Amino acid sequence: MYKLIIFFLLALPFGVFAQTVTTGTVFDYSKKTISLPGVSVRNINSKKTTSTNREGKYTIAATVGDLIEFSAVGYHTDTLYLTNLLNRTIYLPVKSNSLADVDVRGVRMNSQITDAKDPLAEKYTLLNTGGNLQRKRMTDKVGGLNLNLGYGKYKRQQRKEADLEEKDMYLEEIDQNFSEKAVTELTKLQGEELKSFMVIYRPSVELVKAERPYRYNYYISRAYVAWQKLTPQQKKLQDLPKLKEN
Template identity: 75%
Template sequence: MYKLIIILFFALPLGAFAQTVSTGIVYDYSKKTLTLPGVVVKNLSTQKTVLSNSTGKFTIPAKIGDLLEFSLMGYHTDTLYLSNLLARAIYLPVKSTNLKDVDIQGVKINKEVANAADPLAEKYTLLSTGGNLGRKRMTDKVGGLGLNLGYGKYKRQQRKEADLEEREQYLEEIDENFSEKNITELTKLEGEDLKHFMIIYRPSVEQVKAERPYRYTYYISRAYVAWQKLTPQQRKLQDLPKLKAN
């Protein structure tokens, strides 16, 4: 009985640590730097809902494999499948209103009203710094201030995620073009020979990235010429030297 209690005691913290979150910032799709507060972020897998704060940032309990939904009045609703829990930027496009142009030629505007200063403008352009520093004039609205703490780390995570996504796209391109079907049509290789050929001469992401568009048919032909010069034993090795550049 005591052993069971001890096991349960140590199991509880593990359940707590298993709880993870997804974070990010929601932006206007057209105005990339405009953050969107009040966006409803809903985890469709758990039905948990949160709102983005005044800077567009959101934090919601989630795990890899969950589906998040982003909605805001006047914007298209979007969904996101969580393949990882890195901080990310979400861009929502504005809904098209398709309103007809309004004829305002006959409307008269009071000059005093038109030239009057906005009485609330000072609240947005001035920000109190407290203490003896007095008031400091700001060129941007208070509501448009970006995140400062941790922003550099967030941007690095964004770049890392973008690099990984780009690499995945290149890998998919290589899989599609350097395929068994394409190689067999060009070289007539089959079975173990085809398998070893693909292991030895599969082009790297760096190769494909350096030459755009990459000529897969030409590369396979050159690789096959090099393959024919190998001994039967060499064709089974995976550490052969790479093909020489043109």
């Protein structure tokens, strides 16, 4: 009897701890086997912060409904809304390094920059420095620089359109496979519970894109197991906390 009491007394702190923290590992989105150390992990609700260790693992105090923010130099910041405190795997995509657009309409280029004969070259012989400074004739030759501003802007626009088309494709796939009919057939959920389940556990584009082909039935089954462990209050859709204006 005494041994049983001691066991419960020793187990209680660990049980309480397990219910008040969330854990996980952060990986590079493109190279999913590479964990990311030093990622800043912040609980937006409680303002508590920590960072991932050498293996990319983190532990932070949290409760269901908190917003957890992940940020690192060179990576896009990601925010997670906690529907439960289970161990999670986070993937951060790398920021693309691109030069900012440059407006060069006010610059007049020196005809000596190129040896090509251009009938309009005479119009580009002066550099307008603006202000009270005098206009100075450019005499230094520039080599190894190829300006292709129009093409660069067009290429970026094409890339954006391609990304949007790809995202629409994945969203359409998710709508078809994570539908009310598909979820009901596997889980037997209906009514408000079905709506809540589909909002809380709807797979993201990044999740579906990371695993091809994506196993929707397997995902729905796992999500339903997690759903059954939620309390009635947790199963209800909760309003996201309002963020303070900067």
